Amino acid sequence: MATNTAVYSGHSGVAKFDVGGSVTLVASITAFGISNTGDAYETTVLGSSARTYLPGLTSATGTLSLLWRDDDSAQLALYSGPGSAAATLELYPSGQGTGIKLSGEVIVTSHSIDTGLDGAVTSEVAVQFTGAITKADL
Amino acid sequence: MAIQMYDKQGNSKIVENPQVQDHLRSGWKFKKPVVTEKPQKEIQTKPHWRQRRRIKILKAEADVINNNKEEK
Numbered sequence: 001m002a003t004n005t006a007v008y009s010g011h012s013g014v015a016k017f018d019v020g021g022s023v024t025l026v027a028s029i030t031a032f033g034i035s036n037t038g039d040a041y042e043t044t045v046l047g048s049s050a051r052t053y054l055p056g057l058t059s060a061t062g063t064l065s066l067l068w069r070d071d072d073s074a075q076l077a078l079y080s081g082p083g084s085a086a087a088t089l090e091l092y093p094s095g096q097g098t099g100i101k102l103s104g105e106v107i108v109t110s111h112s113i114d115t116g117l118d119g120a121v122t123s124e125v126a127v128q129f130t131g132a133i134t135k136a137d138l
Numbered sequence: 139m140a141i142q143m144y145d146k147q148g149n150s151k152i153v154e155n156p157q158v159q160d161h162l163r164s165g166w167k168f169k170k171p172v173v174t175e176k177p178q179k180e181i182q183t184k185p186h187w188r189q190r191r192r193i194k195i196l197k198a199e200a201d202v203i204n205n206n207k208e209e210k
Binding site for chain 1: 139140141153154155156158159161162163167168169
């Protein structure tokens with residue numbers, strides 16, 4: 001399939017996580033996000049009129065919002081993520097049929113389960129990518 | 139953190155987070171497997187009589203030729 005040429009619709013988004021070496025669909029996901037950052041090293045010297053910078057190291061983090069499921073292996077693998085070795089995360093912002101796939105190795109830095117009076121039990125996951133993120137066209 | 143995991147026989151243990159992925163690779167699951175027991179043999183309710191073996195005796199009849207008769 002070719003890369004989407006129109007605006008993406010987020011409702012088709014899919015996330016997959018490593019379950020014992022097999023990248024598995026994460027059930028009941030409501031949102032995910034990915035943030036790429038790059039350091040900027042200042043090179044400004046006295047006499048300059050404007051600050052100058054050099055590009056530095058890049059890093060990326062991600063978040064996943066879920067409706068908590070204890071019958072889903074990928075969610076349980078995410079639950080057991082903090083403190084574990086890096087595992088594969090695949091994100092499909094516009095679904096698996098069109099658009100792009102973002103993938104990389106992540107360390108799960110936090111996992112929470114949240115319950116309230118007026119809503120479903122939810123879960124929030126934060127990840128730190130280790131190494132580069134790979135973007136591939138579907 | 140730790141999580142309960144199950145092997146194929148339904149045995150469970152608590153696994154620390156760093157060991158979870160290794161256990162998954164070894165076939166351990168998060169979900170308790172449904173262990174199906176073999177159905178027991180049907181219990182016999184009626185007495186089962188052993189059939190008598192019938193032996194068919196065949197009577198063999200044949201003429202006996204006396205070879206010892208003196209030839210005249």
